[in-house]
Amino acid sequence: MGYKEGQGLGSSGQGIVNPIEVQARPQGIGLGGVREKTKQAREEEKREAARRGEVLEDSSDEERKRRQKRREEKKQQRDSRSATGTPIPRAKPKFRTAREMEDDMAGLEVPNVLKSLIDATGKEQRVLTSTAGLMAPLEFVNESEGEALKIARRARTDLEAFADEWKGLTERKNYIEMEEAQTVEELDTQQHKIDQLGQLIAAVGQLEIFTEDDTIARFDQLTGKLESIESAYREMVDDYRLSETAVAAIHPLFRQAMEDWEPLKEPTLLVSHLRRLLPLLSRKSTEENKHRQSTSPYETMIYTLWLPRVRSALLNDWDVYDPAPATALVVAWKEIIPPFIYTNVLDQLVVPKLSNALKEWKPRSSSRRHGSSRQHSQKFPWWLFTWLQYLDERHTNPKHATGLLSDAKRKFRVVLDTWDIRQGLINGVELWKDALGSEFDVSLRNHLLPRLARHLREDFEVNPQDQDLTALEDVLKWKPFFKLNVIGLLLVAEFFPKWHQILYVWLTNDPNYEEVAEWFSWWCSQFPEEINQLKIVDEEWTKGLVTMDRASRLGDRAAAELPPPTATTATTQTAKETAAAQPAISDVPPAQAPRKPKVAEEVAFKDILEVWCAEQGLIMLPLREAHPQNGQPLFRITASATGKGGVVAFIQGDVVWTQNKKAKDLWEPMGLEDRLVERAEGR
Template identity: 75%
Template sequence: MDSSTNARHKRKVADMSSDSEEDARPTMGFRGFARPSSRSESPPASMGGLGSGRRNPWKNNGGNMPSGRSTPSGGGGGGGGANSFAARMMAKMGYVEGQGLGSSGQGIVNPIEAQARPSGAGLGVVREKTKQAREEEKRAAAQRGEILEDSSDEERKKRQRKKAERKKEARSGSGTPVARPKPQFRTAREMEADMEGLEVPNVLKSLVDATGKEQRVLTSTAGLMVSQEFVNQGEGEALKIARRARNDLEAFADEWKGLTERKRFIELEEAQIVEQMDTQQLRSDQLTELVTAIGQLELVQSDDTRVQFDQVTDKLEALQTKYQAEIDEYRLPEVAVAALHPLFRRAMEDWEPLQEPTFLVSNLRRLRPLLSRKKNSELTQRQSTTPYETMIYTLWLPRVRSALLNEWDVFDSSPATSLLVAWKDLLPPFVYANVLDQLVVPKLAGGLKAWKPRASSRRHGSSPANSARFPWWLFTWLQYLDDRHTNPKQATGLLSDAKRKFRVVLDTWDLGRGLISGIELWRDALGSEFDVCLRNHLLPRLARHLREDFDVNPQDQDLTALENVLQWQPFFKPNVLGLLLVAEFFPKWHHILYIWLTNDPNYDEVAEWFSWWRGQIPATLNELTIVDDEWNKGLRSMDLASRLGDRAATELPLPTAPETATPSDLPKQDHPPQPPPEPKPRVVEEISFKDILESWCQEQGLIMLPLREAHPQNGQPLFRITASATGKGGVVAYLQGDVVWVQNKRAKGVWEPMGLEERLVEKAEGK
């Protein structure tokens, strides 16, 4: 450096010193902290404040920037003492050296340090928090009563724990280290003994010997065995040869072992193949016999279809017995159907089901285990018919359908029932149900509809023709039908329709003809509904019959009406008929007894008359309390009249009405009957044509509704006759005399006369 340059440098340093001395005078800042003047170019003082002296704060550092370390005094970077201006000002504000800032010392103790990050380094390369910051966090946590652990301390503790766990796992349960198993070597003789059929050359036997604690290698010289010991310091040619021989022997032994195991596997596989070949040969012979036997099914020696069917049945039965275990495997059901199908088709063409219901039944029963056998696959959700079911559905069912629809008379049930009974076990369930639901039930419903009980009673239904119309055939079919048609409580069904017909029979039956034919069958079929029908429809008629058609006349007694009532005794409970006698018979009997006792009676004749009447009533009814009370009532009247003598004509009281209330089973009366001394003439009930039309509509399942309107010309009331339960549709009609006039639907002003026939039913049904 030359002298001029050195001089300029000295002047510059002096100028800087003078400027520093002038600018070192501090100015008071916020809350009395010293702050440099605006002209100062020096860095800001530390948090402890500048010292009171005029020293250059960078002087002790050679003019460089402070290093960031805190000064020993802790007051600031200016290096001022305890008597500096900043220290005095901070002391006035309560600051104590060595404690944190703030009134309670919660602030920092040391100045904030800067943490430099290398140029170009990202986050995570260096620790962002300085040591001073971590210490301040720990001190603040200690003041709050908490313990703050550094992340590095936590990681160090985790590493220590993992290291301790690894050490623990390396030890056994007793704490001693687990020793590794030592390798064990076999001698040549041991190898030869273990390997069946293995022969080790004697040369290898003399070279390899590892039986002792120390490894020994033996050599052979002139037929003599000389042992030499080798140490680990050097390896001679003999040791190398021994090791090579040992390796060859072990490889040879391993190869021998592999070949031995392969030989055993081949022998086992050969035995299995031989067994499979024997099985296949046996099956081949069996299949050959089966093919021959199946071929014999085509060889029949007769032209008669029945004889051919018998021959094929015998052969199939033999196959069924011989191949019982292989039926599914050889698909014998399909073979049997294939053999029977052409014969069965020809047989169905000539068969008369109603005349010969058991045709071919015995043959199919013999083959039933074979034909009705089902495959295991049918246990799945897939539903498909077997070959036998298909044959029955396509050949048997059409022939039977034609016979039942065209040839069967529903009023003669025996041919059809015999057919179904014979074939029931041989038919698939769906075919049997189809025959009943689609063929039998419609025929029975048609026959039941054709039976007109009201019309039959008007035409003297006891004739043979009308007797044939009585539904005897229906009771025969009830055992084959399901609950829909055999439960009379159902809204629809055959027995429900028959119950409605039976109610009409009870309403129109002539009581003088005796019991209704087949009444026991009705009782068995209807069950509890039978009693309901008798109570609602027959019992009121029996009461009216006694009331109107029966009189007590000692001179000419007619018991016909009473006998007509008593003949129904088996079908009523005794109490019901007892109440009927009390309500209708005994008032008339007591009245005649009173007249007799008040007209100079002969008490012997009265007593005889009393005993005779008591004998006319069945004993089961006389034992009832209500009936016995009536007889005792008559005895008391007789006794009182005998004691009164001549005064009986004026003092004998009139018989009173029965004290027993009229039960719900009997028709109620407003006043008890009081028969006059002379029998009154019989009143014949006249039936109007409207009543006949209503009964006819009920039989046909039609509804007759009044429209509350009148015909515009003749003023006759209008009615709607319809088959709909809603009362809509049908036809509009009116009655004039015994003729039904029906309105034309196309021409409303046109009215056509029509009788009670099928045409009126079709119009009411909207056809």
């Protein structure tokens, strides 16, 4: 049949070359799981297509290429969207004419020959102008037109190269001109700074030239020169550290002035000069602000030259009982010296002297002295109140456990306990009220009010025949410092029981009612109107009128049937504790006044103990605990500022009971003596 080896079957070899292969599909696999055509079948298909002059590609290879092409197109689209947010259209080629190049490239002159090249590519010859033809894409031409085409292409290529080079040179020229302008500007700035610096050096050199020999006069000249420098070179203060230059200039003169300075006699020396220079002297550079631990040159000068003179004057020459020189010094220099030096002066120099003077003030003993004027001046520490406006809150808050005003408050309590009420108001009571605030009211209520009640009870009598109002006037002098209701309760408790008793005696001994009425009206006029308007006081006057009306109705039977006065319901617990004494007239013997309540005695002794502890340098701290047997409050007496150690104690009567160190349940009495100080100090 014409078969030849290596060729296909048939006369022309169009049949298959290799025998048909059989490919078995694995069991359970569906269509597409394996290739359906065998390798022999695919090769036969390609050979047949080649015989026909075609190219047959494998279907799987075609599909794989198509998928690869789609992936690449999608990737390009994503990249373009991620970069611009929208797909980038394909750029179209742009061609420029010779005229456009000449217009775009300033200074570039295109020869006319390039503008009049003849286009020989078409059937008709045309002159290429600046708007048509020269830069258009060229189509295929035959060899007869090749020379003209080559000339046109070369002309176009050369012109584009020249245009690009011209553009690069122009940009470089512009950049160089810009750099030149910047360099010239920088040179001008540097030259200006050099001129300024030269002028500044000359001005600084003038700081050493003086026309006066006196130190203060020289300081005045130097101040004026430094002010001129600061005004003229204000922007250069930080760059050239003019603050340090100013301190260096004034340092020698300041040292000379400090050597002869007497702070208490001349508190304002150089103050006006330094205040004028303060904007320059107190300037701090950026580096100094970052490293705040180190002091500035001005702060160092004040600390090393000014502070020693002030320390010596305040410690050795200042009389604490005459605060005027020291306060004038502090006020004058407060805004000039650094804050930490101002705090050092108050805390290390002023406060210790005030504290020692306050400890030396003995209100209990000085109130009984009438000797030297120095002792008399210590009756009232007015010098302390002068300093309160300059001290911090630790010393001006009377509620603090420690501090000057806290110590003064304890002394004030002793004053209230020992003050002779017949002398009137305490010296400087208005200052005490302003300084102590709410603690002032508490001190008066706890320490003075019981004494005023006892004064009325013991030293005042209601006597229509010869009335003495001295004791009542002594009490009413304190009215501005108590609430009106407190004064009303005091009168209800101590005055009105005596007044009602005398009224009862008078009405039961053949009275003259006109005289009784006049006596009633006279007594009403002895009290201020705001006191008479109090409800509890008005009830007492009404009670007297009711008694008078009842006696007038009873007539002669009043002596037998008029009921004696009884305690009013408005009388408070204070009135119950301080019962009224019986009045004394010619025919009625006075009753003996009751003793002061025991509670008031204990409170007074506790204050005495607090003052004694303050004098001994000890601290009393309440423990907020009570004695398990008698219920008395416990407190700790210690010499430690931490509040630890010392001895635990309580007060009963006028005795201090202390806890035994070894036997905690054992308590022993102890007086205000050295033994108690040793126990408090842990010895």
